[in-house]
Amino acid sequence: MTTALRARGLRKNYGDAAALDGVDLDVATGEIFALLGPNGAGKSTAVEILEGLRDRDSGEVSVLGTDPARADHRWRARIGVVLQEARDFTMLRVGEAVRQFGSYYPAHRDPDEVLAAVGLTEQTRTLTSRLSGGQRRRLDVALGIVGGPELLFLDEPTTGFDPAARRQFWELIRSLRSSGTTVLLTTHYLDEAEALADRVGVLVRGRLVEVAAPERLGGRDRAEAVVTWEEDGKRCEQATPEPTRFIAELATLFHGEIPGLSVVRPSLEDIYLDLIGSESEHEGGR
Numbered sequence: 652m653t654t655a656l657r658a659r660g661l662r663k664n665y666g667d668a669a670a671l672d673g674v675d676l677d678v679a680t681g682e683i684f685a686l687l688g689p690n691g692a693g694k695s696t697a698v699e700i701l702e703g704l705r706d707r708d709s710g711e712v713s714v715l716g717t718d719p720a721r722a723d724h725r726w727r728a729r730i731g732v733v734l735q736e737a738r739d740f741t742m743l744r745v746g747e748a749v750r751q752f753g754s755y756y757p758a759h760r761d762p763d764e765v766l767a768a769v770g771l772t773e774q775t776r777t778l779t780s781r782l783s784g785g786q787r788r789r790l791d792v793a794l795g796i797v798g799g800p801e802l803l804f805l806d807e808p809t810t811g812f813d814p815a816a817r818r819q820f821w822e823l824i825r826s827l828r829s830s831g832t833t834v835l836l837t838t839h840y841l842d843e844a845e846a847l848a849d850r851v852g853v854l855v856r857g858r859l860v861e862v863a864a865p866e867r868l869g870g871r872d873r874a875e876a877v878v879t880w881e882e883d884g885k886r887c888e889q890a891t892p893e894p895t896r897f898i899a900e901l902a903t904l905f906h907g908e909i910p911g912l913s914v915v916r917p918s919l920e921d922i923y924l925d926l927i928g929s930e931s932e933h934e935g936g937r
């Protein structure tokens with residue numbers, strides 16, 4: 652396994668306040684890593700330092716084998732960036748913006764293929780200033796990938812996307828992974844993290860409090876399941892660490908099909924909210 656990105660002891664202060672308070676992070680080549688955390692946790696600060704767009708106060712950082720604070724244009728051509736704030740291309744048409752942006756990169760992708768991948772083919776001749784919010788965000792994604800990056804940074808990429816556009820975007824990111832692209836993503840959508848990420852990291856007040864696969868975060872894979880069913884016209888509920896065994900016993904009582912059966916485990920959102928809630932209590936108690 653090779654490492655695309657490595658940070659050790661990453662710190663950043665704004666005045667007296669620590670936005671990043673000693674972050675260690677590893678992202679493997681070809682991995683999709685999602686950085687989660689509440690507003691103000693430090694996600695954009697971390698991502699912008701890794702992109703070489705912001706200075707750090709201390710810590711070691713290596714991105715594609717180079718310190719982003721000392722990187723040159725050759726390194727920059729190997730990464731793709733979708734910032735939280737949209738770039739300003741008001742005078743250009745959509746197709747022109749993608750073509751122009753692609754021309755800065757030696758290994759750029761076919762602009763028409765990129766427009767199709769983000770679902771903007773019909774808007775090729777539209778002025779960028781006339782796009783809707785969600786279409787504007789799709790253009791940002793197109794500009795981030797047109798250079799054919801080895802490593803793609805996506806800061807809240809699907810804000811404003813309608814549900815169909817979000818699914819289409821997920822397919823696009825999966826196809827990038829299949830072609831070996833590494834992706835570091837920040838998102839507030841837990842379903843997005845679950846659908847895309849190989850691993851997620853939870854940042855709270857500038858500290859990475861847990862890193863795990865989405866299905867294992869916060870002991871989720873060991874959490875009790877809640878089994879519900881109907882009996883004598885009433886809803887019954889049982890929390891159990893062994894739902895298979897419990898349902899097998901229930902099935903013998905019912906001699907077959909169990910009415911209204913469902914088995915629910917905590918969602919990634921449940922686990923995430925528990926994690927950041929307990930971290931805040933911990934901080935409050937200091």
Ligand SMILES: Nc1ncnc2c1ncn2[C@@H]1O[C@H](COP(=O)(O)OP(=O)(O)OP(=O)(O)O)[C@@H](O)[C@H]1O
Pocket residue numbers: 665670688689690691692693694695696697
């Ligand atoms: N340029 C700046 N000057 C001063 N403080 C800043 C600056 N940029 C960010 N901060 C502060 O640093 C902290 C981390 O901000 P950051 O934008 O990295 O958080 P975030 O996790 O990306 O939040 P969000 O989910 O809201 O985008 C916040 O308290 C923010 O107010």
